[in-house]
Amino acid sequence: MSHRSTVILGTGSYAPKRVLTNEDLSRMVDTSDEWIRARSGIRERRIAAAEEATSDLAFHAAQRALKDAGVAASEIDLVVVATVTPDYPMPSTACILQHKLGIPTTAACFDLNAACSGFIYGLDTACALLASGRYKKALLIGAEKLSCIVDWSDRGTCLLFGDGAGAAVIGVSDRPGVGLIGTRLGALGEDTDLLLVPGGGSRAPATADSFKKGDHFIKMKGKEVFKLAVRVMEEAARDILEQHHLDAHQIGLVIPHQANLRIIDAIAKYLELPIERFFVNVDRYGNTSSASIPIALDEARQAGRIRRGDVTLLVAFGAGLTYGSALIRW
Numbered sequence: 001m002s003h004r005s006t007v008i009l010g011t012g013s014y015a016p017k018r019v020l021t022n023e024d025l026s027r028m029v030d031t032s033d034e035w036i037r038a039r040s041g042i043r044e045r046r047i048a049a050a051e052e053a054t055s056d057l058a059f060h061a062a063q064r065a066l067k068d069a070g071v072a073a074s075e076i077d078l079v080v081v082a083t084v085t086p087d088y089p090m091p092s093t094a095c096i097l098q099h100k101l102g103i104p105t106t107a108a109c110f111d112l113n114a115a116c117s118g119f120i121y122g123l124d125t126a127c128a129l130l131a132s133g134r135y136k137k138a139l140l141i142g143a144e145k146l147s148c149i150v151d152w153s154d155r156g157t158c159l160l161f162g163d164g165a166g167a168a169v170i171g172v173s174d175r176p177g178v179g180l181i182g183t184r185l186g187a188l189g190e191d192t193d194l195l196l197v198p199g200g201g202s203r204a205p206a207t208a209d210s211f212k213k214g215d216h217f218i219k220m221k222g223k224e225v226f227k228l229a230v231r232v233m234e235e236a237a238r239d240i241l242e243q244h245h246l247d248a249h250q251i252g253l254v255i256p257h258q259a260n261l262r263i264i265d266a267i268a269k270y271l272e273l274p275i276e277r278f279f280v281n282v283d284r285y286g287n288t289s290s291a292s293i294p295i296a297l298d299e300a301r302q303a304g305r306i307r308r309g310d311v312t313l314l315v316a317f318g319a320g321l322t323y324g325s326a327l328i329r330w
C-alpha cells in the first residue's frame with residue numbers, strides 16, 4: 001500500500017442507565033438545578049451501577065463500534081483504553097477488555113492516562129502505530145466510571161462529572177486525503193495541582209487516614225481550571241488550523257470536550273463560529289473525561305452531523321493539565 005491514511009471505520013458509545021438529575025443532586029448537597037444549569041449547562045449525568053466497572057462500560061461501546069465498522073474482534077491487533085478510572089491499578093483495563101471481546105492474544109493492549117484529553121492522545125498514538133505499518137486495526141476507547149472518584153458531598157465538583165464510554169475502530173486506507181489530518185498535543189505539567197486525586201498512588205498510598213480524609217476523591221480548583229481550559233483549548237484549536245492552512249469556517253463540526261457549556265461558548269466566540277457548529281451533549285452527560293469526545297463523536301455521526309468530505313475538529317483539555325486537538329476528514 002503506497003498511501004497510509006488512518007481512518008475511523010466505526011464508532012460506538014454506551015451510557016449507564018441510571019440518570020442523576022440536578023434535582024437529585026440538590027437533595028444531596030446545597031445546590032439547585034438553576035445554579036448548575038447557569039454555571040455549567042449540565043441538566044443530568046449517568047451513573048454506573050455498583051457492579052459495573054469501567055471495562056464493562058467500555059465493552060458495550062466497543063461492541064457497538066465493531067458492529068458499526070463491520071470489523072470482527074479477531075481482526076483487532078491494537079487496543080488502547082484511555083481512562084483515569086481503570087478497573088484496577090494493574091493490570092490494564094485494555095487487557096480485561098481484550099479478553100471480554102475475544103480479541104486475539106497477539107494484540108498489543110495498554111491503557112493511557114491523559115484525563116479528558118485521553119481520546120485525542122489515544123487517537124494520535126493509535127494512528128501513528130497504524131501508519132507505521134506494524135498494526136492493522138485498532139480499537140480505541142475512552143471509558144470512565146468517574147462516579148467512584150467523585151466526592152458526593154463536595155458541591156463544587158460533584159455537579160460536573162458522570163460515567164460513560166465511547167469507542168472507535170481505526171484502520172488504514174489507501175484513499176488519499178481522508179482520515180486523520182493531524183494532531184496537536186501538549187501539557188502544562190506545572191499545573192498538576194489544579195485537578196488531581198491526591199491519594200492512592202505512590203506519593204500518598206491509601207491508608208485508613210487518607211480514606212477518612214477523602215484523598216481518593218477528585219480535588220479541583222474550578223475557577224483556575226476554567227480559565228486555563230479556555231486558554232489551552234483556544235491555542236490548540238488555533239495552532240492546528242494554522243498548521244494545516246485551514247480557516248475555522250471550513251470546519252463542518254467542532255467536537256469539544258464536554259466539561260462546561262460556558263467553556264464551549266468561549267471557544268465558539270474565539271473561533272468566531274456559531275454554537276450550532278459545535279456538538280454539545282454536556283447537558284445530558286456532564287463531564288465523562290476520556291469518554292466525553294468519543295461519545296459526542298458517535299452521537300454526532302448517528303445524528304447525521306458528519307458527512308463525507310467534512311472536516312471535524314476535536315479539541316480537549318484535562319487533568320495534567322493536558323490538552324490536544326485533532327483534525328479529521330471523512
Ligand code: ACO
Binds near residue numbers: 039
Ligand atoms: N451550587 C451552588 N453554589 C455553588 C456550587 C453549587 N454546586 N458550587 C459552588 N458554589 C458557590 C461557591 O461556594 C461560591 O460561593 P461564594 O462566592 O459564596 O464563595 C460561588 O458558588 C461561586 O463559585 P465558583 O467556584 O467561583 O463558581 P464558578 O462560576 O467558577 O463555577 C464550576 C464552578 C462550574 C465548577 C466552574 O469553575 C468550572 O466548570 N470549572 C471548570 C472545571 C472543569 O472543567 N473541570 C474538568 C476538568 S477535566 C478532567 O480532566 C477531569
